[in-house]
Amino acid sequence: MWRDALLIARRDLTIELRSKVGLWQILPFGLLALFLFAFALGPRTDLLEAAAPGLFWLAVLFSSILAAQRSLNIEGSPATREANRLLGLDPAGVFLGKVVAMVVELLVLEVVLLVGIVLLFHVSVASWAFAAPALVLPAIGLSAAGVLYGSLAGGASTRSTLLPILVLPVEAPVLIAASKSLSRGLGATTPDAGRWLVLLCVFAAVYTVLGIALYGPLEES
Amino acid sequence: MRTALRKSIGPLSAVLVAVTAWLGLFVTPADKDQGDYVRLVYIHPAMAWVALYVAFGMAAVCSLLYLWKRTRSLRFDRLAAAAVEVGVVFTILTLITGSIWGRPTWGVWWTWDARLTSTAVLAVLFLGYLALRRVPAEAHVRARRSAVFALLAAVNVPIIHFSVIWWQTLHQGATVLNPNLSPTIHGIMAWTLLLSFIAFTLLFAWMVTVRYEIETLREDDHDADLAVAIAARKAEGAQP
Numbered sequence: 001m002w003r004d005a006l007l008i009a010r011r012d013l014t015i016e017l018r019s020k021v022g023l024w025q026i027l028p029f030g031l032l033a034l035f036l037f038a039f040a041l042g043p044r045t046d047l048l049e050a051a052a053p054g055l056f057w058l059a060v061l062f063s064s065i066l067a068a069q070r071s072l073n074i075e076g077s078p079a080t081r082e083a084n085r086l087l088g089l090d091p092a093g094v095f096l097g098k099v100v101a102m103v104v105e106l107l108v109l110e111v112v113l114l115v116g117i118v119l120l121f122h123v124s125v126a127s128w129a130f131a132a133p134a135l136v137l138p139a140i141g142l143s144a145a146g147v148l149y150g151s152l153a154g155g156a157s158t159r160s161t162l163l164p165i166l167v168l169p170v171e172a173p174v175l176i177a178a179s180k181s182l183s184r185g186l187g188a189t190t191p192d193a194g195r196w197l198v199l200l201c202v203f204a205a206v207y208t209v210l211g212i213a214l215y216g217p218l219e220e221s
Numbered sequence: 222m223r224t225a226l227r228k229s230i231g232p233l234s235a236v237l238v239a240v241t242a243w244l245g246l247f248v249t250p251a252d253k254d255q256g257d258y259v260r261l262v263y264i265h266p267a268m269a270w271v272a273l274y275v276a277f278g279m280a281a282v283c284s285l286l287y288l289w290k291r292t293r294s295l296r297f298d299r300l301a302a303a304a305v306e307v308g309v310v311f312t313i314l315t316l317i318t319g320s321i322w323g324r325p326t327w328g329v330w331w332t333w334d335a336r337l338t339s340t341a342v343l344a345v346l347f348l349g350y351l352a353l354r355r356v357p358a359e360a361h362v363r364a365r366r367s368a369v370f371a372l373l374a375a376v377n378v379p380i381i382h383f384s385v386i387w388w389q390t391l392h393q394g395a396t397v398l399n400p401n402l403s404p405t406i407h408g409i410m411a412w413t414l415l416l417s418f419i420a421f422t423l424l425f426a427w428m429v430t431v432r433y434e435i436e437t438l439r440e441d442d443h444d445a446d447l448a449v450a451i452a453a454r455k456a457e458g459a460q461p
Contacts, residue, residue: 154353158357165352166349170346217365
């Protein structure tokens with residue numbers, strides 16, 4: 001399973017590096033979302049500072065939908081399915097590989113957007129001990145849920161409209177917990193920030209396990 | 222016998238809902254603090270009970286029965302779909318009646334309370350379930366995807382139930398199904414509340430039955446159309 005996962009992760013990341021869809025479409029979308037949020041809130045520094053963690057995660061959340069759709073579009077092509085079958089890849093490994101590739105893409109996006117909120121929203125990282133897990137754990141949770149619900153949403157024609165409806169309500173707890181944890185990392189006094197990190201950990205673990213168990217049967221259908 | 226029972230559920234539920242309305246509006250007393258707004262207690266908790274526990278519980282059980290190979294049947298898929306469809310209606314009614322009560326009591330139509338928010342998320346989740354069912358696919362493919370999604374969404378139900386215990390919320394704790402199992406409502410108010418639960422549960426059962434029958438007829442009609450189309454193509458092929 002792990003060998004297949006590494007193979008699929010490397011393949012997905014190679015495709016992304018060559019096609020540069022993430023670089024030219026998903027990354028600019030995330031940055032654009034940050035700008036639009038700032039336009040909507042106005043130039044008040046205190047307001048932008050307070051809203052920065054939530055707006056950061058909203059931008060990541062919306063971009064993750066695009067990333068999940070992109071990831072599943074690769075998998076949905078008949079040639080890819082045929083290649084997976086011929087190679088005898090374990091569906092659980094395929095799921096894990098797609099999640100790993102998407103986590104890497106989301107982490108790159110998060111780093112760029114973090115620089116964005118530091119420059120645009122006048123915040124700074126006060127505690128990497130909170131900020132680092134607050135960036136990594138949601139990326140795992142969002143990727144696992146995105147790939148799992150993307151495989152539920154059927155073919156590419158319906159997925160683009162259906163996936164946000166299916167996955168955004170499920171990811172609402174991640175948005176809340178990630179915003180709370182990141183605000184602690186940015187220096188705000190957030191009570192129970194540690195417990196929010198635990199919630200992120202549980203979400204990521206639950207959806208990774210569910211994805212490993214369910215991705216195969218769903219792809220078969 | 223079964224047909225007679227099925228046909229009697231509709232009128233019986235209508236009578237019981239009417240009796241509940243009469244008791245709730247004219248027989249039970251107004252509350253010392255809440256006044257007449259307390260009468261919403263005879264519809265709001267019963268609707269929440271039907272939506273959260275009966276409808277989505279039934280959807281989860283039917284989805285599980287569909288996914289289990291020994292009991293796999295499209296009947297369970299249709300039953301789950303009917304339960305969710307009616308459940309979504311009851312969830313939205315629960316939110317509306319709660320909002321009507323919240324305005325004079327809390328001073329706002331909506332507050333970001335754990336129970337309200339988790340119930341709204343559940344309604345959106347099951348709207349997603351209904352959207353998923355509309356994706357064109359072979360019957361068993363659709364059934365499998367829907368069953369998995371229903372089970373994933375049903376995880377939210379215990380979170381809603383325990384939200385008033387786990388988090389500090391404005392929403393009051395359970396009146397009947399509280400941790401001590403000691404109801405905090407008595408006399409004619411308690412009996413009317415009990416009747417409302419029975420009335421709305423029967424109403425749900427009738428609505429699900431009707432929805433299930435419509436879905437069965439629709440699929441039979443689809444199969445008949447398909448058979449006619451296949452016969453027409455065969456006839457075309459047989460022509461010299």
